[in-house]
Each structure stands twice: as structure tokens, then as C-alpha cells.
Amino acid sequence: MDELLQNPCRLFESRHFCDKYDIAKSSLSEDIRLINEILKDNGSGRIESIQGVGGGIRYIPGISAGRIRDLQAEMIEALSDTTRMLGGKYLYTSDIMFDGHICAEIARIFAQRFHSLGADYVVTVETKGMGIASHTAYMLGLPLVVIRREARYSEGSTVSINYFSGTDEHIQKMSIAKRAVRPGSKAIVIDDFMRGGGSLKGIQDILGEFDVETVGIGVALESRLPEKKKVSNYTSVLIIDEIDEDNKVISIRANEELYTN
Helix, strand or coil: CHHHHCCCCCCECHHHHHHHHCCCHHHHHHHHHHHHHHHHHHCCEEEEEECCCCCEEEEEECCCHHHHHHHHHHHHHHHCCHHHEEECCEECCHHHHCCHHHHHHHHHHHHHHHHHHCCCEEEEECCCCHHHHHHHHHHHCCCEEEEECCCCHHHCCEEEEEEEECCCCEEEEEEEECCCCCCCCEEEEEEEEECCCHHHHHHHHHHHCCCCEEEEEEEEEEECCCCCCCCCCEEEEEEEEEEECCCCEEEEEECCHHHHC
16 A cells, blocks of 8 residues: 555545455455554544545545644754844744655645645745645645746746735745646645745735635744734644844744644
8 A cells, every 4th residue: 555655645546456456345445444543543644535436545644633742842942942043033944944854744734734625736935935845745746836036037937926025014026937827726835934924925916816726824933923914824833922032032832723623
């Protein structure tokens, strides 16, 4: 069943495995039951069986509440190091956001929450969100679309917009290749950090130029302030309550909604 687990969210006809391993459907059903028990024990998701025409079986990645808590604790410990303070209430996070283990675990959270939304793409903006977004796209079996800060010649024809980023409403620009998305499709947006939500709102707006609906938003880190964000219905892993540079205090807490909902 390695093929099934290595292709998350891909739907396989049941007969594919029956023919491949020369087994009856009853034996396949028993194998799936045993695999589901193992996946449940280690908190890694489940095998879903879909009946009827066009049905089959697929692996839905997941993550247990215990693993989420462990991940949050690991990230909080690392991010609470006051040497990460950069000024302007920002933290150095590049090492964490490009850590393969952390990216994969965060991606499992997002895949578990978003797999049923019928998305066609995972979308992010360069650069620090790309690691998590790439893992999430793999977990959901979807293509990754990267929105650029500047248009690239290799992207071909592009669409660009200006958007307001940060609490100071600084104007920035982002671009997307016209070939990157299909009009009328759906997208899940992934990013590393959200303060006021300006960048995420910009992504929604530029996708809207193609009539692409944003059906889910996932961010690794969310700043508590400002309380009013420019986007809604998002999922965060950690919440930064305070970065006090004068007193060298970093206050970060877990988003408990991840294992209470």
C-alpha cells in the first residue's frame, strides 16, 4: 500500500490494487481496515473508501491532537528565543519556516482541515511561505501556484496588482502568470505569517481577477494585533500576543482551536 500512502488524496480504483497484488476485494477491505488502525494509532490520517461509480480509495493525510500540541510546543520554544527579535515587532523565522519536519507537520494540519473543500490549487506568495505551501500541496495532491513580488520574464504574460501591506498600509505589488490558474476554479492560500492580513487580502484580490475563489486560508503564525484582520475564515497554528523589545519578552501561544474543533 506504499503507492496509496505516497500519493495523498489521489483516488485509486479498488481494482487497481486487487489486480496489482492479485487479491480479492474482501482481502483489500481487510487490508484497508488494518492500515486505518495503524494510521489511527500514529495519528497520520485515514484511508477513505468511496462507493459507487467513480469511487475508489484514497489516503487522507491527518495529524492527531497530541502531535499538534507537540509541534506547537516545539515551535513556541524555538520562537521564544529573544535573539530572534529583528525590530519593528518582527522575528527571525526563516530557519523554522524552511525546516522540513516543521513544514510537513504544519502541512498535515492544513491538509486535514482543507481536504474536503474541493480546491484546485494551493497558492502562496514568495518566499517564506513556500516550504509549508509546497508540503501542503503535496498532502492535498494539488498543484502549487507561487505569486511573485515582481513579474518574471519566465512566467510569460502576467497580471499585477498593488495592495496595502502591514499596519502602516505600505503599498506593495504582486504578480501572477496568466497561465497559472484556471478561471472559475478554487484555491487554498498558505502563508507563513499574518499581521493585519494585507498580503492575504492581496492574494485573494489577484486570484479574483481570474474568478478564482479562495476557499481556505492557512498561516503558521498570526499576530494578535491588530484584532481586525482584512481576511476571515483562516486557520493559524500559533498566535503571537506580544513582542516587547524593550523588556526582551516574546509571548506566543498555541491556537487551541486546532484540536478542539
